[in-house]
Amino acid sequence: MNLGPQQTFRALADPTRRQILMFLKKDSMTLGEIAGHFDMTRAAVKKHLVMLEDGLLITSRAEGRERIHKLQPAGLKSAIEWLGYFDQFWDERLASLKTAIESETGEQE
Amino acid sequence: MNLGPQQTFRALADPTRRQILMFLKKDSMTLGEIAGHFDMTRAAVKKHLVMLEDGLLITSRAEGRERIHKLQPAGLKSAIEWLGYFDQFWDERLASLKTAIESETGEQE
DNA sequence: TTAATATGATACTTTTTGGTATCATTATGA
DNA sequence: TCATAATGATACCAAAAAGTATCATATTAA
Incomplete structure (x- = not known):
């Protein structure tokens, strides 16, 4: 079912597409709304x-003559999973989390 | 100094390059050794x-007439950081870590 | 020294990507 | 109804990416 991270990594490789994901993080949007944020044609954004x-990384549903595009962050899973093979760079992120959790559990008990 | 994740994401978008990273994770290698694992010319691998x-994502140093290529996992930092803006997919990974850390601190104190 | 080896560099070809222009389709609102 | 608005689809173009072929350079080993 999961065909690997290829399409996901490819989708992430373009700055316009990453920008779109950032926009959709705040709100779902129609094609027209998304295109309004860029200096290119709707066809290109499409x-x-x-x-x-x-x-x-996104899903879409038709709503009348519009189509709403929504972030699907779960799609990042395969990419994250692949990156997981390289444990080292998780250190920093995990270190701060460890601190947070330890102080949290300290207060609770 | 950090010019953003663009070059990193682009480097990750190709399956051959991801495969190379997996190889280099086990061992540093020369161009010739890496190329030996693929059905393409050395120039392409280069x-x-x-x-x-x-x-x-990698560094290299000349050693005689050879050049040793070495994984530099810290280069993934900017990409990981960008992905960090989408908190949701960290849930699963972080959940298991939280469990691990909590049981660990529980035993220590 | 000199032949072999490993890499570097460049020119060229093909495919993919990012983009425009244009036309078709469908839904909406006056 | 019918003009308009939103999207879909397709043909086309330019630039980047992926690859080959070839030649140059530098190092090693006999």
Whole structure:
């Protein structure tokens, strides 16, 4: 079922597409709304949206004549999983988390 | 100093390059050794190595007439950082870590 | 020294990507 | 109804990416 992280990594490789993900993090949007944030045609933005859907990073549903595009962060899972093979860079993030959890459990008990 | 994750994401978008990173995770290698694992010319592999260096994912040092390529996992930092803006997918990974840390601190105190 | 080896560099080809322009389709609102 | 608005689809173009072929350079080993 999971065909690996290829489409996901490819979708993430373009700055416009990453920007779109950031926008969709705040709110779901129509094609027109998304295109309004960029200096390119709707057709170009549409193609980016298709690649983001291929990468399982967004979903969309028709609503009348509009189509609402929504972030699907779970699609990042395969990429994150692949990155997980390289344990080292998790250190910093995990270190701060460890501190947070330890102080938290300290207060609770 | 940090020019953002663009080069890193781009480097990660190709399956051959991700495969190279997996190889280098086990051991540093020369161009010839790496190329030996792929069905393409050395020149092609060389180009992939250049892109991996651009993405700060590997470093290399000349050693006689050979050049040793070494994984530089810290280069993934900017990409991981960007992915960090989407907190949700960390849940699963972080949940298991939380369990591990809590039981650990429980035993210590 | 000199032949072999490993890499570097460059020119060229093909495919993919990112983009525009254009037309078709569908839904909406006056 | 019918003009308009939103999206879908397709053909086309330019630039980047992925790869080959070839030649140059530098190091090693006989």
